[in-house]
Amino acid sequence: MDKVSIFRFPKDPEMHAKWIWVIPRQVLVVRGKMVVCKKHFSEQFIIRVDIVTRDDGSVLSVPRQRPKLTADAYPSLFPNTPSYLSSEPARKRRTPEDRLLDQSVCDDQQFQQWLADDNICSFDMLDEKLANFVADSGSPWSIIRSDGCICLCTFDMSDVPKIVCAIKVLRDLSVQVYRGQYTVNFDSLK
Secondary structure, X not given: OOOOOEEEOOOOHHHHHHHHHHXXXXXXXXXXXXXXXXXXXXXXXXXXXXXXXXXXXXXXXXEEEEEEEOOOOOOOOOOOOOHHHOOOOOOOOOOXXXXXXXXXXXXXXXXXXXXXXXXXXXXXXXXXXXXXXXXXXXXXXXXXXXXXXXXXXXXXXXXXXXXXXXXXXXXXXXXXXXXXXXXXXXXHHO
16 A cells, blocks of 8 residues: 555644635535545645755755655645635745846857867868858858968958958968958959
């Protein structure tokens, strides 16, 4: 036979009155050590494991031999009664600090993933990522490729074509940057 946990009415006058109010009985008089069965409580109100954080930051979890109720627990489930008499209580919202901590952990994981994905290990990988970036973003950069290097350039075409900025990446992934107004000699490009 399975053990059934039972819980005594709370000593706190407010919670005691709430229990009497929510239990669907015409007249409920609490005498002596009246109890309510665990089947009338939502799982969120039943504590089955004690969790303690030690001084060194480690967490100790110990299963309880006898479950206990949270301080704000009240009976809300009443099988074999009309459905409007039973209701699953709303889940408790976590504290802002806990939500902020979870969001911070999630942000850190996403940042670490972004760093891992953004790692460029080879010249060919750089070439591929640059080509995708320029194609996808509508970037003003132009790519000029040769066997030993990749040149990224921005041009000023307002008067005489000029290179505004050029970045040259060699096969060993070393970088050279040129800034200023360099006139483009189209005859030398032939």
